Amino acid sequence: MPRLSAWAVRLSLLYLLLGFTVGAIMLANKGIPFAPWIWRLLPAHIDFLLFGFVIQLAIGIAHWILPRYQGGSRGKETLVWGAISLLNLGIWTVSCISLFNLPGQWLVVGRLLEGTAAVLFASQAWGRIRPS
Amino acid sequence: MPSIVRCYLKTALVMFILALGVGLVQNLGGILPFSPSSLTPVYFHLLMVGWVTQFILGVALWMLPKYSMEKPRGIQALSWAAYILLNIGLLVRAVGEPLNAYSSGLVWDWLLILSAILQWMGGILYVINAWKRVKVK
Numbered sequence: 702m703p704r705l706s707a708w709a710v711r712l713s714l715l716y717l718l719l720g721f722t723v724g725a726i727m728l729a730n731k732g733i734p735f736a737p738w739i740w741r742l743l744p745a746h747i748d749f750l751l752f753g754f755v756i757q758l759a760i761g762i763a764h765w766i767l768p769r770y771q772g773g774s775r776g777k778e779t780l781v782w783g784a785i786s787l788l789n790l791g792i793w794t795v796s797c798i799s800l801f802n803l804p805g806q807w808l809v810v811g812r813l814l815e816g817t818a819a820v821l822f823a824s825q826a827w828g829r830i831r832p833s
Numbered sequence: 834m835p836s837i838v839r840c841y842l843k844t845a846l847v848m849f850i851l852a853l854g855v856g857l858v859q860n861l862g863g864i865l866p867f868s869p870s871s872l873t874p875v876y877f878h879l880l881m882v883g884w885v886t887q888f889i890l891g892v893a894l895w896m897l898p899k900y901s902m903e904k905p906r907g908i909q910a911l912s913w914a915a916y917i918l919l920n921i922g923l924l925v926r927a928v929g930e931p932l933n934a935y936s937s938g939l940v941w942d943w944l945l946i947l948s949a950i951l952q953w954m955g956g957i958l959y960v961i962n963a964w965k966r967v968k969v970k
């Protein structure tokens with residue numbers, strides 16, 4: 702597995718842990734409420750698991766197993782490094798909004814970061830999706 | 834395909850069907866003795882944890898680089914424990930959520946706490962065992 706994929710997969714496993722931890726705290730709080738502010742963790746729970754775990758894992762594994770170019774190259778890795786970095790920045794931007802009562806415009810920033818990550822990844826993976 | 838992988842994948846398929854069944858029941862509206870909206874998290878998590886996540890975890894168990902020649906999937910007991918904890922935890926939630934919505938403040942509130950602990954432990958055990966298999970080659 703290339704270094705980039707190993708990083709993405711490890712990060713995604715960490716997000717799985719983080720997302721499950723936040724989810725478990727929210728679920729326990731739903732059973733026996735102990736702190737109403739815990740509901741402010743819901744956006745973090747969703748972004749950690751959907752973007753941090755599922756999507757990041759898919760990017761990491763796709764970069765590893767998609768057909769390579771002649772000579773074994775996986776294309777411009779910097780694009781995927783960029784995608785992973787922006788994705789993570791986006792996740793934390795979105796997660797911090799309700800936690801720290803940030804203005805709603807930050808959601809646009811977070812989603813733009815995640816969207817740009819998608820564009821970077823798609824542009825890099827596109828050429829590798831072909832008949833082998 | 835090793836038996837542990839088959840268990841993850843087949844259970845994921847069953848959860849997929851179960852989730853869509855819950856989605857169906859949710860739309861029975863007035864017939865239910867509790868608010869159908871209490872089934873939304875059940876539907877969603879049967880789908881995302883029971884189906885999507887469990888399928889991903891099963892495939893990862895299968896295709897991540899081998900831990901070693903003797904123990905290709907690391908300490909397999911950890912992955913089995915994760916499988917049991919995740920699924921029991923999820924099913925306990927599926928029962929606990931509507932009961933909690935029907936009438937909270939009763940003994941079944943603890944079902945949600947039990948479910949939270951089981952799923953959380955399942956997640957941890959899975960990651961502990963998978964972590965060592967993510968390596969650069």
Ligand code: HEM
Pocket residue numbers: 720721723724725726727728729731746747750751754873874875877878881882886948949952953
């Ligand atoms: C990949 C796994 C998961 C994903 C993608 C996910 C995603 C979501 C999403 C989108 C919501 C909002 C929709 C809704 O309220 O139903 C949500 C809510 C919630 N999740 Fe998760 N979740 C995951 C796993 C978990 C786990 C493992 C737990 C607990 C141990 C958990 C606990 C909760 C709780 C308590 C809520 C709030 C439900 C409510 O509104 O009453 N989630 N999750």
